[in-house]
Amino acid sequence: MRKANCFVYLVISLTPFSALCQPKVDVEKEKDAIKAVLEEEKKGYFERNFDKIASTWVQKPSSVKMFMGEKGEYELFGWTKISESDKEGISKDWSDYKNMDVKYSDFQFSIYEESAWIVYKARWDWIFKDQPKKLEQTRIMAFEKVEGKWKITLMAIYNIPTEKQEAQKKEEKVRK
Numbered sequence: 001m002r003k004a005n006c007f008v009y010l011v012i013s014l015t016p017f018s019a020l021c022q023p024k025v026d027v028e029k030e031k032d033a034i035k036a037v038l039e040e041e042k043k044g045y046f047e048r049n050f051d052k053i054a055s056t057w058v059q060k061p062s063s064v065k066m067f068m069g070e071k072g073e074y075e076l077f078g079w080t081k082i083s084e085s086d087k088e089g090i091s092k093d094w095s096d097y098k099n100m101d102v103k104y105s106d107f108q109f110s111i112y113e114e115s116a117w118i119v120y121k122a123r124w125d126w127i128f129k130d131q132p133k134k135l136e137q138t139r140i141m142a143f144e145k146v147e148g149k150w151k152i153t154l155m156a157i158y159n160i161p162t163e164k165q166e167a168q169k170k171e172e173k174v175r176k
Contacts, residue, residue, distance in 0.1 A: 030111045030150075034118060034143055037150050038104060046100065048090040054083060058144050058153040068158045100126035116143040116150065122157075136160040 037056050044052030057063060059079040067074045076082045102124045110117040117140070124135040142154035 025111055025113055027109070027111050030116065031107070031109055034109070034111075034116055034150050035104070035107075037143070037152065041152065042102060045090065050083075050087050050090060053086055053090070056152055057082065058146060058151045059083075060153075063153050065155045066157070068156075070159070100124070114145045117141070118143070 041053055041056040057079065061078040063079045063082055065076040065082045076085050102122050104120055104122055106121040108119045119140050122137040122139055126133050138158045138160065140156040141152060143150045144153045
């Protein structure tokens with residue numbers, strides 16, 4: 001009995017010291033590394049470079065990409081579906097990417113040793129058929145560290161309607 005008590009006291013007394021031995025996460029460094037992944041993914045999108053986009057993702061069946069837009073929710077489960085959709089998306093000529101920009105802001109991070117969650121805003125500006133367009137998104141993303149590098153494992157995108165879309169919705173309600 002006495003040996004058991006000594007063991008318990010030993011474990012309890014060493015617990016604070018074991019926490020000191022755990023590697024500390026340099027949160028600011030990890031934030032910068034995650035933002036660099038976002039910029040690399042964006043660069044791949046604008047350059048229509050699938051390999052660059054793919055390099056930012058965890059390429060496993062557990063990866064998820066989903067969108068919520070005016071047509072409802074669109075879900076892609078697994079790297080195979082995500083990659084097929086991305087290849088198709090960047091192959092379409094629906095807009096001139098030279099006249100398109102997206103800026104990221106309002107970041108909220110939860111960073112751990114091997115995983116991270118972030119929420120942020122993406123504000124898009126572009127020209128389509130000589131008309132300026134705007135779109136604001138809220139994005140929720142999860143990252144995993146793979147071989148020491150952050151990679152996207154979840155991307156959930158929620159579109160926030162522009163003023164024009166809101167006005168059209170109000171007009172439609174009045175008509176009903």
